[in-house]
Amino acid sequence: MTPKTTGRLKLRTSALRAYTMLLALIVIWLFFQWATIDPNHPYGLFLGAINFSKLLQQTAVTGVLAVGMLMVIVCGNIDLSVGAVVGLAGGIAAMTQGRGIVATLGAAILVGLVIGAIQGSLVAYLNIPSFIVTLGGLQAWRGIILKLTKGATIPVELPVFRSLGRDFIDPRIGYGLAAAVIAAVIWSNLRRSRARRRHGLQALSGGAMIARIVVPSIVVVAFIFLMNQAGGVPIPVIFLLAVALAGAFLTSNTTFGRYLYAIGGNPDAARLSGINLKRYVLAAFCLMGALAGLASLLHTARVGSASPDAGTLMELDAIASCVIGGTSLMGGRGTVFGTVLGALILASLDNGMSLLNVENWAQYVVKGGVLVAAVGFDMFGRRKG
Amino acid sequence: MNTHLLEMKHITKSFPGVRALDGVTFDLHPGEIHALVGENGAGKSTLIKILAGVYPYPEYDGEILLEGTVRRFASVRDSEQAGIAVIYQELSLVKDLSVAENIWLGREPRRFGVINWEELYSRAQKTLDELHLSIDPRTPVRNLGIGQQQLVEIAKALSQNARILVLDEPTAALTESEVETLFTILEGLRARGVAMIYISHKLDEVFRLSHRLTVLRDGRAVDTNATAELDEPGVIARMVGREVSQIFPEATHECGDIVFEARDVTVEDPSVPGKLLVDRVNCRARKGEVLGVAGLMGSGRSELLMAIFGAHPGRKSAQVLIDGRLVQISSPADAIQHGIGFVTEDRKRYGLILDQTILKNMTLACLRRLSGKFVTDEDAENAAAQDSVNDLRIKAPSVFTIAGTLSGGNQQKVVLAKWLLTNPRVLFLDEPTRGIDVGAKQEIYAQINRLAARGLAIILVSSELPEVLGLSDRVMVLHEGRVTGEFTRSEATPEAVMSCATGHVRQAA
Numbered sequence: 001m002t003p004k005t006t007g008r009l010k011l012r013t014s015a016l017r018a019y020t021m022l023l024a025l026i027v028i029w030l031f032f033q034w035a036t037i038d039p040n041h042p043y044g045l046f047l048g049a050i051n052f053s054k055l056l057q058q059t060a061v062t063g064v065l066a067v068g069m070l071m072v073i074v075c076g077n078i079d080l081s082v083g084a085v086v087g088l089a090g091g092i093a094a095m096t097q098g099r100g101i102v103a104t105l106g107a108a109i110l111v112g113l114v115i116g117a118i119q120g121s122l123v124a125y126l127n128i129p130s131f132i133v134t135l136g137g138l139q140a141w142r143g144i145i146l147k148l149t150k151g152a153t154i155p156v157e158l159p160v161f162r163s164l165g166r167d168f169i170d171p172r173i174g175y176g177l178a179a180a181v182i183a184a185v186i187w188s189n190l191r192r193s194r195a196r197r198r199h200g201l202q203a204l205s206g207g208a209m210i211a212r213i214v215v216p217s218i219v220v221v222a223f224i225f226l227m228n229q230a231g232g233v234p235i236p237v238i239f240l241l242a243v244a245l246a247g248a249f250l251t252s253n254t255t256f257g258r259y260l261y262a263i264g265g266n267p268d269a270a271r272l273s274g275i276n277l278k279r280y281v282l283a284a285f286c287l288m289g290a291l292a293g294l295a296s297l298l299h300t301a302r303v304g305s306a307s308p309d310a311g312t313l314m315e316l317d318a319i320a321s322c323v324i325g326g327t328s329l330m331g332g333r334g335t336v337f338g339t340v341l342g343a344l345i346l347a348s349l350d351n352g353m354s355l356l357n358v359e360n361w362a363q364y365v366v367k368g369g370v371l372v373a374a375v376g377f378d379m380f381g382r383r384k385g
Numbered sequence: 386m387n388t389h390l391l392e393m394k395h396i397t398k399s400f401p402g403v404r405a406l407d408g409v410t411f412d413l414h415p416g417e418i419h420a421l422v423g424e425n426g427a428g429k430s431t432l433i434k435i436l437a438g439v440y441p442y443p444e445y446d447g448e449i450l451l452e453g454t455v456r457r458f459a460s461v462r463d464s465e466q467a468g469i470a471v472i473y474q475e476l477s478l479v480k481d482l483s484v485a486e487n488i489w490l491g492r493e494p495r496r497f498g499v500i501n502w503e504e505l506y507s508r509a510q511k512t513l514d515e516l517h518l519s520i521d522p523r524t525p526v527r528n529l530g531i532g533q534q535q536l537v538e539i540a541k542a543l544s545q546n547a548r549i550l551v552l553d554e555p556t557a558a559l560t561e562s563e564v565e566t567l568f569t570i571l572e573g574l575r576a577r578g579v580a581m582i583y584i585s586h587k588l589d590e591v592f593r594l595s596h597r598l599t600v601l602r603d604g605r606a607v608d609t610n611a612t613a614e615l616d617e618p619g620v621i622a623r624m625v626g627r628e629v630s631q632i633f634p635e636a637t638h639e640c641g642d643i644v645f646e647a648r649d650v651t652v653e654d655p656s657v658p659g660k661l662l663v664d665r666v667n668c669r670a671r672k673g674e675v676l677g678v679a680g681l682m683g684s685g686r687s688e689l690l691m692a693i694f695g696a697h698p699g700r701k702s703a704q705v706l707i708d709g710r711l712v713q714i715s716s717p718a719d720a721i722q723h724g725i726g727f728v729t730e731d732r733k734r735y736g737l738i739l740d741q742t743i744l745k746n747m748t749l750a751c752l753r754r755l756s757g758k759f760v761t762d763e764d765a766e767n768a769a770a771q772d773s774v775n776d777l778r779i780k781a782p783s784v785f786t787i788a789g790t791l792s793g794g795n796q797q798k799v800v801l802a803k804w805l806l807t808n809p810r811v812l813f814l815d816e817p818t819r820g821i822d823v824g825a826k827q828e829i830y831a832q833i834n835r836l837a838a839r840g841l842a843i844i845l846v847s848s849e850l851p852e853v854l855g856l857s858d859r860v861m862v863l864h865e866g867r868v869t870g871e872f873t874r875s876e877a878t879p880e881a882v883m884s885c886a887t888g889h890v891r892q893a894a
Binding site: 192195196198199200201253254255256257258259261262265266268269270271272273274275276332333 | 694696716717718720721722727729734735736737738739740741745749750752753756758759760761762763764765767768771803
């Protein structure tokens with residue numbers, strides 16, 4: 001009796017919201033697919049392997065940033081500086097190319113991490129509002145880029161660096177990865193059911209168990225198959241998936257994640273429950289910084305050069321992804337799944353409207369409208385529910 | 386003239402899965418104070434929200450008649466215009482605006498959109514005068530105490546020509562003298578013909594003030610009687626549906642060795658440097674003992690516990706001994722580590738994350754113990770939460786129910802469960818039954834006795850004297866941050882404790 005009610009209640013709240021998002025994404029995709037039908041593409045162009053691959057590559061940078069942003073927002077803060085950090089870390093990475101690929105990659109991540117640590121410390125230990133700290137950061141880091149690069153654009157010269165943003169993994173490795181993921185899904189499900197029995201909880205039925213294994217497996221294989229039609233999974237997409245998976249695990253299966261939600265949901269209660277608020281807020285900012293460093297590598301490699309204004313306004317895309325994905329700017333609420341979905345919706349609008357040659361001004365208006373509409377729906381749904 | 390000012394007939398209101406009100410009929414005569422009592426979740430708030438237009442017309446079944454004509458309020462505004470004013474427990478004043486601005490908010494006297502300030506202040510002054518309130522209408526509301534803010538709310542209601550005033554737990558946050566002022570004003574209003582619906586958990590107030598009394602239970606009106614014909618046990622029996630012969634279960638605790646001791650606890654006011662909220666207080670508790678801490682508001686009770694727990698924001702000093710060994714507690718994490726649990730006051734503010742599940746709230750303080758250091762073990766949490774729900778008899782559809790949707794009593798039990806899951810040896814309870822209904826209170830009392838019997842040392846802070854006296858083996862009384870008396874269970878009479886709480890130091894025998 002009880003598990004049944006549980007399932008229903010769960011569906012009503014968070015899951016329902018996720019399904020609405022997924023539905024919105026599918027509607028957007030189908031629309032663009034329909035709108036891109038022409039004599040050369042009788043079934044439409046948008047969801048074809050090549051364009052779809054491009055779409056995912058476009059999502060990668062925003063998606064990686066958005067996962068970091070989610071952690072910062074969930075614990076009740078905001079980071080407006082990520083665009084500037086992408087610019088600065090990318091610039092420093094490009095300047096470090098002479099020292100080899102490891103130094104280049106390390107430099108970008110380290111720059112992000114250090115900036116995250118500085119901003120996080122100011123927020124957590126000096127109690128300066130994150131909005132202010134990172135608004136200051138947005139300007140200061142951009143200034144430092146100009147100082148370091150003297151305003152010049154630095155081309156990417158290391159082939160390995162370049163391939164990070166532009167190459168694909170071998171189709172065979174793609175299938176190998178798919179097999180590994182399926183094995184992991186099976187393993188975790190078996191372990192889970194054994195643990196449930198150990199704690200005296202009702203085990204999942206055989207049918208449910210098979211569905212929990214088969215559905216993800218089909219999705220994974222179909223995805224790799226589609227990507228292989230276009231030359232393999234793009235490397236940035238591999239990074240996005242890895243970050244999303246790690247982020248999902250971190251937010252829902254670790255004490256760190258739980259504490260972030262607690263801190264954002266009710267800081268007083270979190271503090272009195274023995275949680276060291278400062279430490280976790282700092283950690284969230286460090287993570288955001290490191291992910292901004294990673295995003296800067298993907299972005300610089302994809303563009304092929306580090307320009308002083310790289311990353312401008314990326315913070316807003318990252319925040320918008322979180323919000324479209326159902327994250328509350330008040331903190332305490334939001335998921336990685338929703339956030340990545342949000343990033344995908346934004347990239348789909350970008351990509352689709354470009355395919356349709358929608359004028360620039362109209363693209364901005366549509367994206368702005370979607371952001372407000374998504375939150376509007378959320379509020380409406382919440383009031384009714 | 387119709388004898389009924391207001392009639393609510395066969396009101397039924399359902400929420401998904403719950404029928405909150407089931408055919409409730411309620412009426413109000415002009416110039417009467419009609420008390421509405423019932424346990425939390427009995428449907429009092431729902432009934433009031435229907436009257437106030439918060440749940441507008443087609444969302445409920447039944448009829449509302451005002452002076453004999455059917456009214457269907459589509460909004461709060463409709464209800465206000467019909468002369469109904471509700472003063473909610475959570476006050477709804479704008480803290481940074483002045484008293485006058487608050488009273489006339491949204492209805493400021495104006496000409497071509499420009500506010501006529503002279504008129505505004507003089508009208509506000511007139512309203513305040515009518516209530517015999519000596520509050521300057523230009524004072525920002527922030528600078529007023531809770532009691533005075535409440536009176537401003539009443540002034541606001543009067544300025545709207547309210548004929549029906551609904552008061553929801555108006556005295557919950559008031560001091561005794563503020564309660565007196567409030568009652569005088571309510572009497573005055575009644576004499577002027579304002580009818581009132583008075584909702585309160587405090588039965589003595591209800592008996593003092595009301596003419597008639599309606600008891601709600603599980604969404605139904607049990608009955609309505611003239612208050613004079615009722616007595617307290619009778620009303621309680623109607624509320625809980627059974628006779629409450631003894632609210633405090635008789636229990637003698639086996640006291641063992643001293644588990645907990647705090648020496649020279651001194652706490653400074655974080656906003657007023659140099660002002661001591663707690664001044665060199667010593668206290669100790671034995672295994673299986675309940676130490677009650679009594680004292681008036683501002684006596685430093687909560688601050689004492691907060692400081693020992695490592696959670697006081699300002700300067701403080703204390704020596705804490707667990708099992709006779711000095712321990713260093715500089716954060717709540719340290720305190721939990723050393724086996725102290727703290728059921729804090731004000732569960733919504735300090736205790737719960739309202740939009741998270743029961744499960745996540747319960748396991749927040751013991752996550753590291755249940756899981757590994759980093760990866761959480763969902764099934765271990767699930768099992769622990771399930772056990773707590775059963776143990777404490779928490780009424781909820783499942784452990785995945787959102788904490789904010791529970792009734793006050795069940796929320797309080799969730800907070801208690803959270804701390805019991807940390808396996809404490811010493812448990813601090815700060816106002817553990819504030820704002821919860823009689824039935825839930827009794828269950829909490831029974832729990833406290835059970836925990837003491839299991840060998841916990843318990844320190845209980847409460848503003849309800851009967852609670853402290855009924856549960857404690859020893860009572861310590863604080864007045865302005867100092868200990869003014871200590872009593873054993875047999876010595877602790879209400880009169881003696883009250884005398885110490887008001888500042889008379891008890892001479893050591």
